[in-house]
Amino acid sequence: MASKACILLPFFILLLVSSAHSSKKKQYKPCKHLVLYFHDIIYNGSNKENATSAIVAAPQGANLTILAGQFHFGNIAVFDDPITLDNNLHSKPVGRAQGMYIYDTKNTYTAWLGFSFVFNSSDYQGSINFIGADPMMNKTRDISVVGGTGDFFMHRGVATLMTDSFEGEVYFRLRVDINFYECW
Amino acid sequence: MASKACILLPFFILLLVSSAHSSKKKQYKPCKHLVLYFHDIIYNGSNKENATSAIVAAPQGANLTILAGQFHFGNIAVFDDPITLDNNLHSKPVGRAQGMYIYDTKNTYTAWLGFSFVFNSSDYQGSINFIGADPMMNKTRDISVVGGTGDFFMHRGVATLMTDSFEGEVYFRLRVDINFYECW
Amino acid sequence: MASKACILLPFFILLLVSSAHSSKKKQYKPCKHLVLYFHDIIYNGSNKENATSAIVAAPQGANLTILAGQFHFGNIAVFDDPITLDNNLHSKPVGRAQGMYIYDTKNTYTAWLGFSFVFNSSDYQGSINFIGADPMMNKTRDISVVGGTGDFFMHRGVATLMTDSFEGEVYFRLRVDINFYECW
Numbered sequence: 001m002a003s004k005a006c007i008l009l010p011f012f013i014l015l016l017v018s019s020a021h022s023s024k025k026k027q028y029k030p031c032k033h034l035v036l037y038f039h040d041i042i043y044n045g046s047n048k049e050n051a052t053s054a055i056v057a058a059p060q061g062a063n064l065t066i067l068a069g070q071f072h073f074g075n076i077a078v079f080d081d082p083i084t085l086d087n088n089l090h091s092k093p094v095g096r097a098q099g100m101y102i103y104d105t106k107n108t109y110t111a112w113l114g115f116s117f118v119f120n121s122s123d124y125q126g127s128i129n130f131i132g133a134d135p136m137m138n139k140t141r142d143i144s145v146v147g148g149t150g151d152f153f154m155h156r157g158v159a160t161l162m163t164d165s166f167e168g169e170v171y172f173r174l175r176v177d178i179n180f181y182e183c184w
Numbered sequence: 185m186a187s188k189a190c191i192l193l194p195f196f197i198l199l200l201v202s203s204a205h206s207s208k209k210k211q212y213k214p215c216k217h218l219v220l221y222f223h224d225i226i227y228n229g230s231n232k233e234n235a236t237s238a239i240v241a242a243p244q245g246a247n248l249t250i251l252a253g254q255f256h257f258g259n260i261a262v263f264d265d266p267i268t269l270d271n272n273l274h275s276k277p278v279g280r281a282q283g284m285y286i287y288d289t290k291n292t293y294t295a296w297l298g299f300s301f302v303f304n305s306s307d308y309q310g311s312i313n314f315i316g317a318d319p320m321m322n323k324t325r326d327i328s329v330v331g332g333t334g335d336f337f338m339h340r341g342v343a344t345l346m347t348d349s350f351e352g353e354v355y356f357r358l359r360v361d362i363n364f365y366e367c368w
Numbered sequence: 369m370a371s372k373a374c375i376l377l378p379f380f381i382l383l384l385v386s387s388a389h390s391s392k393k394k395q396y397k398p399c400k401h402l403v404l405y406f407h408d409i410i411y412n413g414s415n416k417e418n419a420t421s422a423i424v425a426a427p428q429g430a431n432l433t434i435l436a437g438q439f440h441f442g443n444i445a446v447f448d449d450p451i452t453l454d455n456n457l458h459s460k461p462v463g464r465a466q467g468m469y470i471y472d473t474k475n476t477y478t479a480w481l482g483f484s485f486v487f488n489s490s491d492y493q494g495s496i497n498f499i500g501a502d503p504m505m506n507k508t509r510d511i512s513v514v515g516g517t518g519d520f521f522m523h524r525g526v527a528t529l530m531t532d533s534f535e536g537e538v539y540f541r542l543r544v545d546i547n548f549y550e551c552w
Contacts, residue, residue, distance in 0.1 A: 129317075248428040
């Protein structure tokens with residue numbers, strides 16, 4: 001009897017080992033999932049109170065109150081946008097999306113993003129850091145979650161962006177589906 | 185006797201397995217720790233020799249020699265700051281902190297950071313890459329160490345920033361406690 | 369016999385465990401390798417059609433059509449550069465390198481890079497995200513691959529940059545050797 005258990009146990013352990021290993025390298029099921037929205041109102045020279053972002057850099061010939069021509073190529077905008085749990089701009093923010101976007105193509109709308117979600121509420125504490133390319137005209141775009149702190153200590157993953165609303169050059173809202181694959 | 189060992193050994197192995205696994209996913213004790221300081225002197229139009237950083241972007245209405253109003257919202261500064269082992273600006277630098285900070289809130293002081301520590305000395309060789317949000321008014325702020333090269337090949341971790349000195353808009357010094365949790 | 373197997377098996381498993389662990393932490397052989405080139409033509413005020421990048425930020429006293437003095441310190445350039453499989457500017461692009469470089473030293477040429485490779489072709493689908501310091505005067509420079517999407521889902525690694533061609537301030541071409549050490 002003991003000897004039978006003894007033969008079976010190692011196999012059982014082997015299974016555990018291999019699942020421990022594959023859970024690291026091949027787990028495509030997220031260990032954590034969040035859906036959040038953030039809201040961007042660009043400064044146009046006359047909406048100082050409401051604006052949440054501002055153009056701060058532009059190529060030669062462009063100015064800082066109107067997005068540049070050629071698909072805004074070369075514009076850098078700095079933002080501090082409210083994050084909400086639903087798609088309502090007026091919902092209570094659970095955090096702030098802070099960083100920059102850079103328009104970086106001459107013949108279509110694309111941006112390069114470097115930003116963080118910063119939380120300091122009963123919902124979440126800590127931050128999530130993102131970088132990646134955003135080909136805005138695509139329905140969904142994936143960027144990288146490259147790190148986190150607090151509740152999101154050392155997390156990594158992929159965030160899928162969707163343009164949830166787009167009102168000319170006045171307001172846009174992004175839906176962000178965050179899938180963490182390393183959770184610690 | 186053999187049969188007893190045989191029953192105990194698997195449990196011993198099981199312990200090993202689970203500790204191997206948790207050392208990856210749950211090890212909150214850093215595998216490497218560094219404390220460094222860096223020093224920033226912003227260009228104000230008349231300190232060309234000493235300045236280590238410069239404002240290069242600003243929102244409409246602001247200029248590049250004085251940090252913007254509204255908590256400097258929209259300013260981007262590029263820096264090349266000396267890194268020292270202690271908090272003395274005049275200590276021999278062990279490397280350079282290079283990159284940018286972006287002031288990104290209208291109603292308090294916060295920044296978004298993207299920068300690297302670059303080492304080429306007998307102390308350290310290689311680089312450490314950081315991004316994250318810096319709510320400066322907090323005593324400590326955590327940002328992500330998202331990668332490294334050379335001595336810091338593939339490292340990841342969390343860096344805790346503390347403002348060690350702040351002299352108006354002339355000079356600031358940050359203490360950086362780097363905790364690596366993936367060391368390779 | 370059973371009892372002998374029972375004593376040996378655990379050791380065999382122990383070996384497996386330790387190799388599983390070390391394959392995570394000590395694998396210095398890349399799990400994937402790519403060599404790509406990208407090509408940058410900076411906007412100088414009169415090459416609107418051909419330019420792939422533009423200066424969008426500069427320190428006080430500099431302008432946006434000529435790189436600044438002092439080793440271009442403080443210039444931010446936004447780029448959308450073609451990626452090719454060989455070193456010929458006119459080869460069919462397999463993707464775009466999009467993001468920014470920041471000149472960040474006053475006494476030599478260095479840059480801080482934040483950019484993505486964006487692929488949407490039969491060769492590759494998805495994106496690779498990079499950040500790091502680029503001391504350009506070195507023959508080779510290592511930056512971090514901090515994440516990826518699509519074919520490069522969750523990948524991490526190190527990219528080695530080499531200046532493959534440099535024609536004054538008109539054109540440069542970088543060779544990028546990407547070594548992924550986490551492939552998923």
